[in-house]
């Protein structure tokens with residue numbers, strides 16, 4: 001489906017993204033922090049997407065970056081109009097991103113098949129699961145985008161806790177109360193290797209566990225290597241409550257990561 005030719009429209013798309021971010025500038029520093037967060041996030045997802053795609057065709061690498069530039073465009077109008085990044089309290093930001101892509105005709109430089117693949121990846125990047133029945137290259141693009149996105153959401157999330165409270169981008173914690181301990185059902189799910197549903201959360205600690213459970217949803221071995229390289233598990237250990245039950249959950253997740261890395265050692 002995809003040739004190895006370079007995509008001539010990537011550079012204009014990057015430039016367009018910069019002007020798109022500028023168009024949301026706010027005089028309110030608190031609002032601007034939330035827009036800045038998504039601008040930086042998008043740039044990092046672009047870098048991560050390229051890194052994960054290393055070894056794939058140059059064409060696929062470029063498409064991965066195109067999808068990354070577009071994936072969170074909806075975050076900007078979402079925050080401007082609803083002052084939250086919580087989709088369940090506002091709109092599905094991924095659907096909104098896909099809408100912006102279409103309305104602004106951002107992908108007209110791509111052949112139809114590639115355009116559709118990117119649009120689907122953007123629209124489904126936040127879905128709980130990857131649906132069955134997608135064309136193989138579309139599915140691969142979607143899986144890569146989801147990996148790249150998670151890698152940088154972890155970075156955003158960890159930095160949030162390292163930032164003094166008054167300087168934090170307010171919407172990054174999704175408004176969960178900072179209660180002590182973790183909910184037993186959430187702990188249980190992660191211990192059993194399951195992904196946690198956002199609707200089951202009661203506290204910020206639960207939200208940390210939900211993000212940790214994303215490791216079970218990582219697709220590419222190259223992403224798993226980056227997780228180990230960046231010490232993502234160690235960073236989560238540092239922000240979670242230091243008790244035995246949590247240590248047990250972390251050990252489970254570490255075991256899973258190591259198993260997958262070992263299995264994937266022979267693969268690309």
Ligand SMILES: [Fe+2]
Nearest residue numbers: 071072125126
């Ligand atoms: Fe997103």
